[in-house]
Amino acid sequence: MRRPLLRFLLAAALLWQAAAHAQFVPAASGLLPAQLGLVINDDEPNSVEIGELYRKARGIPADNVVHVRIAGRPRKLDPERFHELKAQIDAKLGPRVQAVLMVWTAPYAVDCNSITSAYTMGFDAEVCAKPCGPSKPNPYFNAATRLPFAAHGMRLSMLMPTESVEGAKALIERGKVSGFSTPAASAYYLSTSQAARNSRAAFFPRAGQIPSRKLTIQRLSADYIEDRKDIMVYQTGMAKVDKLDTLQFLPGALADHLTxxxxxxxxxxxMSSLRWLEAGATATYGTVTEPCNYWQKFPQPSVLLKHYLEGATAIEAYWRSVAWPAQGVFVGEPLAAPYRR
Structure with missing residues (x-):
């Protein structure tokens, strides 16, 4: 077993122990609109329209907007084409930009890597040869820094889907509304009948109340939940999650399934991770190629919850929670922050 794996296993165990007793305190501040770059595909009308909607909604500075052309909406780019695209984006962004939102659904992969990991951490060719092996460690995993580009030379990245303009408008609105108040909510963690997909269950936060955040943590042995109206977090392990149409996700909700x-x-x-956003979640995560069931390749539940409850934005909390993100794509509204005060 490689030394980085041992370090991550030890760190995760300690984090899980700490999360059960954590006293969450507000972060001094998190990612701001002026620190977010916006990348628009001029070859896709929905990208242009949604990108402008988001720029206005969040007050993204005009200097942070980058226009590119990706014809044909390919699901996957080859590494050479991707490196050209990344160089084009980076050339337009100043040092204050700490994260990037790519306004499109596809492309979402670069060979076997996700496009978000390839952009943020660099393309990892080794994982393509051994997709079920460890991948490049994330230096931002459980990090406290607010400036990932300044501290680690990496700009966080996320996709905003463009399959539907109306769907994107609703997603943008959920992200904005999430900052107005802290609702009474629940975080649901499910151990399911698909045993191989339960590799994160050991890291679920302990069930109980977090009164300072008006949050109830629920750990369940079930394949799905239904008719719940208070969801802020939903993490499970299933190839397909049922009953999503019966659920109500609160603004800023995070949801993902280990598959x-x-x-x-x-x-x-x-099941595509897009189904979570269509059901009402605000951000999600999924792997683009076979990762096997390493927990390190998926959002670590206690780390994700810790940072979100401390006031991090969705993009910060999700990126801090994945130890080996090479194969995983981050999707949603990056600036959602329901616990920032």
Whole structure:
């Protein structure tokens, strides 16, 4: 077992122990609109329209907007084309920009990597040769820094889907509304009948109340929940999650399922991570190629919850929670922050 894996296993165990007794305190501040770059695909009308909607809604500075051209909406880019695209984006962004939102659904992969990991951490060719092996460690995992580009030379990245302009408007609105008040909510963690997909269950936060955040943590042995109206977090392990149409996600809600191809956003195999956003979640995560069930390749529940409850934005909390993100794509509204005060 490689030394980085040992370090992550030890760190995760300690974090899980700490999360059960954590006293969450507000972060001094998190990512601001002026620190977010916006990348628009001029070859896709929905990207142009949604990108402008988001720029106005969040007050993104005009200097932070980058226009590119990606014809044909390919699901995957080859590494050479991706490196050209990344260089084009980076050339337009100043040092204050700490994160990037790519306004499109596809492309979402670069060979076997996700496009968000390839952009933020660099393309990892080794994981393509051994997709079920460890991948490049994330230096931002459980990090306290507010300036990932300044501290680690990495700009966080996320996709905003463009399949529907109306759907994107609703997503943008959920992200904005999430900052207005802290509702009474629940975080649901499910151990399911698909045992191989329960590799994160050991890291679920302890069930109980967090009164300072008006949050109830619920750990369940079930394949799905239904008719719940108070969801702020929903993490499970299933190839397909049922009863999503019966649920109500609160503004800023995070939701993801540990399965092999959730990040194959337009695929016809396992449930696409887009289904979470369509159901009302605000941000999600999924892997674009077979990762096997390493917990390090998926959002670590106690780390994700810790940072979100301390006031981090969705993009910060999600990126801090994945130890080996090479194969995983981050999707949603990056600036949602229901616990920032």
């Amino acid at each position: 092999s191809y959730g990040g194959d956003l337009l695929g016809n195999g396992q």
